[in-house]
Amino acid sequence: MFDLEQAITTWRKQLSTAGIKRADLAELESHLRDHVLEEIRRGLTPERAFAAAIAALGQPKVLSREFASATRVRQPRELLLLTLCALATAGVLCLGGAAAFFCYTSPVDRVVMTLAVLCTVAVALMGRRFARFVPAIPGLKKRLLAILLGAGAFFGLATIYCQLIAHHLPGPAEGFLPAVGYFCMVPTALGFCLILAFEHAASRATHAS
Amino acid sequence: MYSASMIPKELVAASAEPLILSLLEHGESYGYAIIQEIRARSADQLQWTDGMLYPVLHRMEDKELISSRWGKSETGRKRKYYCLKQDGKKALKQHVSQWTLVNSVLTGLRKEQYV
Numbered sequence: 001m002f003d004l005e006q007a008i009t010t011w012r013k014q015l016s017t018a019g020i021k022r023a024d025l026a027e028l029e030s031h032l033r034d035h036v037l038e039e040i041r042r043g044l045t046p047e048r049a050f051a052a053a054i055a056a057l058g059q060p061k062v063l064s065r066e067f068a069s070a071t072r073v074r075q076p077r078e079l080l081l082l083t084l085c086a087l088a089t090a091g092v093l094c095l096g097g098a099a100a101f102f103c104y105t106s107p108v109d110r111v112v113m114t115l116a117v118l119c120t121v122a123v124a125l126m127g128r129r130f131a132r133f134v135p136a137i138p139g140l141k142k143r144l145l146a147i148l149l150g151a152g153a154f155f156g157l158a159t160i161y162c163q164l165i166a167h168h169l170p171g172p173a174e175g176f177l178p179a180v181g182y183f184c185m186v187p188t189a190l191g192f193c194l195i196l197a198f199e200h201a202a203s204r205a206t207h208a209s
Numbered sequence: 210m211y212s213a214s215m216i217p218k219e220l221v222a223a224s225a226e227p228l229i230l231s232l233l234e235h236g237e238s239y240g241y242a243i244i245q246e247i248r249a250r251s252a253d254q255l256q257w258t259d260g261m262l263y264p265v266l267h268r269m270e271d272k273e274l275i276s277s278r279w280g281k282s283e284t285g286r287k288r289k290y291y292c293l294k295q296d297g298k299k300a301l302k303q304h305v306s307q308w309t310l311v312n313s314v315l316t317g318l319r320k321e322q323y324v
Contacts (some may be wrong), residue, residue, distance in 0.1 A: 024267075025229070026287060026289075027240065027263060028260065028263065030240075030241075030287060030289065031241045031263075034241040034242075034282075035241060035259070056258070056259045057258075057259045057260040058258045058259065058260035058261065062260075063260045065237065066260065066264040067263070067264050067267075069264065070264035070265075070267045071264075083308050086281065112258055118272075122217045
């Protein structure tokens with residue numbers, strides 16, 4: 001006697017051995033069950049309905065090859081950028097945290113520091129989403145120029161903050177070392193995030209066309 | 210090799226994305242229903258190998274053209290539903306204008322042959 005549940009379990013095992021992931025298996029099983037039900041409704045026996053449904057889905061080996069090709073492989077350049085982003089953000093967090101809690105004692109300074117750290121983390125976490133607001137620049141040279149300009153602007157803002165504003169804020173000036181580190185790290189982190197966003201925007205544009 | 214009604218696999222592959230996008234424009238749907246709908250609308254002439262649809266859907270999701278969520282079927286089973294995103298709407302517009310162009314060039318050339 002044909003047992004549909006048993007047949008589906010065996011089929012799942014075959015696909016799993018062929019290398020198809022759990023989430024994809026669940027989706028394929030849902031499809032298979034829809035198809036089997038439909039065929040049974042049309043008057044086929046469960047055994048024939050099952051045979052028709054797996055034939056329509058395709059061979060496990062072919063399926064697993066197609067599923068593997070659909071999984072996005074991160075480019076080495078993207079991986080490197082992601083690592084640099086993470087490192088720079090971690091640096092900002094350490095230095096920013098140290099500066100906010102050991103060197104700067106005035107509430108205004110702490111608020112400014114915390115805001116800067118939060119902004120950096122937000123940009124780092126949302127690099128991909130950020131991409132939709134960044135223009136897609138196809139040429140690598142032009143993209144580099146845009147990135148340099150962006151990073152330069154961040155350095156400019158950091159200089160203005162350190163040289164002009166920070167001096168006038170109340171609080172002791174001992175925080176020199178973390179402040180210098182912070183001054184270098186924030187634009188670096190934001191710069192890397194910006195590069196990532198530009199790369200992503202450009203690759204989205206290539207995909208779309 | 211080809212019968213008159215058989216659509217070659219290159220054309221099937223090229224038309225998959227615009228067809229899925231326009232189908233999802235009517236509202237969210239799931240894999241099996243998408244295949245059935247396309248088959249019915251093409252009078253059985255556009256036949257996808259069922260399993261191949263999912264990698265296509267996943268690629269489109271990766272490009273952020275569509276999004277997916279796990280929901281429940283009428284019988285209470287788990288089922289993955291897909292719906293169109295903003296970028297998908299834009300991509301659909303682009304596809305439609307490209308296919309319209311190809312179609313108009315083809316129609317224009319055919320007409321000239323009979324003048």
